[in-house]
Amino acid sequence: MVVDEKAQIRELRDKFLSKLKDGEPSGSSDFHPADIERVSSNDDWLRRFLEHNEYNIQDALKMLWESCEWRRNFGTNDITENNVRMDYLEHGVCYSYGKDKDGKKLFVIKSKLHTKGSKNFAELQRCIVYWFERLEREGNGNQISLFFDMIDVGLSNMDMELTKYLIGLFKNYYPNFLNYIIILEMPWILNATFNIIKSWLPAKALPKIKFVKRATLKEYVDPSVALKSWGGNNEYVFKFVPEAQSNGLVNGKTDNKKVHFAENSPLTEQADSTFGDKLPDQALLSVEPEVLTFTKSGNDVISKTITLKNNSSESNVTYKIKTTSPEKFKVRPNTGILLPSQSVSVTITLQLGYDHRSLVPNDRFLIMCLPIENKEMTNTDLIDFWKSNGTASEQHKLICRLGNDSFDGLKSSLVNNGAGDENLISKLFTKISQLQDEQAKLESSITSLKRLFVFFGTLVIVVLAWFVHSLNSNVQSFMKEQSHTSVVETILPRHDEI
Template sequence: MSKLSEIRALFEAKLKSSSESFDPRDLERVKSDKYLYRVLEHYDNDVQLAVDMLWEIMVWRKTEKINEITEKTVNIEYVREGLFFPRGRDIDSCLIFIMKSKIYVKGQKNVAELKKVIIYWLERLEREEDGKKITVFFDMDGCGLSNMDIDIVMYMVTLFKNYYPNFVNYIIVFQLPWILSAGFKIVKSILPAKAVEKLKTIGKDKLKEIVAPEQALTCWGGKDDYVFEFIPEKQTESTAKKVTFKENGTHSLGELLSLSTNIVEFKTDGDEISGEFTIKNMDDSAISFKIRTTSPEKYRVRPSSGLLGIGAMQTVIITVQPGFNVSCVNKDRFLVLALQIPKIDISQTELSELWQSSSKSKVDEYRLKCQSSEKEKNTLNHESNSPETDVAVTIKKIHNDFEALNNEVSKLRMYQIVTIFLSAIVVLLSILIYREVGNEDGSCTRI
């Protein structure tokens, strides 16, 4: 029995033995392999923890009447003012969900209504992104103490931790004033280690490492001059289908291809640095695929696109261009796009038209991270058996700075001692000279 089937069986057994009843729309989630996989991945493949989380999600959604939170039931003025809104994508093509913290002033809003607005956006984004991860962006630029409500931030963190499984790619804290840093230290302290890795506190100078300039707002130093304007969610038939999630046996994102890995490991062979992975068509129709990267200038990808018949496999080889070393790959990402096509011998013109006309919901996306091999990591760390961590490097730097400061203080003390000694000599000489002059004056008087 697969882990997903085990989760489903354990949940159904618990439901039968319980007097609890849940909204049928929520129970549709249990039928979705994709949703169960999100829950399982949230707890690092621990089946029992995944079952417990799934149950808690159902209880919470029923208790809070989550399915009834819509544009008609939330405080629409809170929505329209732009405290929360989605815009742009990060380096992994994940949608950015922004909290414009400067708009918020503590004590001026009904907190219960504001929490419903947060849920409204998360539910909407989950539908529109079909469960793909989002990046949460706390824009703290220009904020003061009155703009910081730790309860709201903690509430958002709790939602992602307990009720929206594997839904966060990064948590970005942007332009955090030092006076508010203590608040986010509290937030960081309650996050599990896995989540702490996703939390990034950055300024304008480092933003491009997470968000490309073309995707960043101009107020962040980017090129997107977007001004928020609320646009109601499109209530179409396709949207309604997404609400219930897709049942087994129908196509949903993540099912077209099977990838041999989700991390491309790069190795050096002579003068060439390269990595590879294999993709396999898991669908019952032909597939067209494309491969994109966050740094196209660095890599040669062969093949960068192609066609796969039913059950066919393709090894993709990625070579680092001359002039770049293996240490530059770790922050880069690759994106594999897949689309169903009617036949394997499709013409290039027909294929181009299919890609151009296909809606986002029909295109599968698979993200791959990059890393250098263990051998390369050891080389990059000066062939040390126990390479220093960032914390160790920071501590060493502080220690060196302290030693340098201590040396400067010692020198200053020495200069002070020398100065006092010289001053004493000057005073002593002055006294001797005065006495000598006095003696000479006395002699003159007596004559």
């Protein structure tokens, strides 16, 4: 069947934009402007959705819509080297290097360097998405090959959750992006594990899996490209290199040093207005506290409360709250109206599935406010109001900190008192946070060792008890035999007496 590709691309675009205009389903159409622009103008991107779904328009539309929803909720467009864990990028668990024989870039997973639970999974996900987005930009959407370096890997290095996440990205959000899955030197002990992994892939993707040894890797990667550890000739040693900057762009985005905020649906931060220069005594709104310190107490859900107060004794004020990480936080209420001199308490909760240690210096909140006359406006009216008037708002920014120690107050003090560059201080405290993580892992290991000692101690006691019991049984049996022999000798005459 001959497919009119251009006509199908036009149809897919028209259906998407029509659905977007109609706002169906309700509340789901507030996508990132960059994604809407890509749908509107990038034929190659839409072609990938059609190819991935074998030119079924409805399936392609469903995948395109769900991809835009995921990108909005995950904050994909706003992920840069500045807001992911740099130590994760520099560790080399995953990185891009070289190309396969088809000219597709290799995305390498060095499995030996990773063990399940050794890294914050949410932050590791962000690093992987950073690499996917970077490879998309560098290759203009060209396919990549997923390369599992499984040399010297054991069961502890096999993270099924991570593998499933990688496959899910290709399967659901990055259409027609996968060339091969190359698996180098997989230990035989993991055969059963990979049978499970195969079940996660669609049937048409199974031929993409290539199990290779050092001797056979040359079928897919040229020896001049393959590392020496892979059996090739290349002496490359991994070192993280920041993405190239060109035409004023960093990571494909304008380097304006701004932080992008989102709420339940991400919106890029508008340019600062003159409101941002107001002195505290002139501000419409006061916000307390200015730093959100999250602490963990047992198994309780982590939440913080901020207080917003209308400083005006005459005017009503409407407020709106955004966050850089909508996938991590729930904000209630995130918009509303304050009457003159009125206050409101806003609860910010760390979502289930996120550990308090996943907080990074780039997790921030933007609170915007504007005077308003109509105090009876509905939530729908407020949404429309903010879409039209957000650029002129007064803005307050809050930063997140990890609690349970004295470092947070020290850091805030250093920043607020001008003791140094905030980025440098943030890096310092990121290192401190990493040391805390290592301390927690060490404590966990000590606990495990204690349990192991208890187990072996119990085992030794059981073995000794069994040995004593057996010895006692044998002694009693021996004594009975001796007693029986004596009786027999008493009743029967000895041979020499007959």
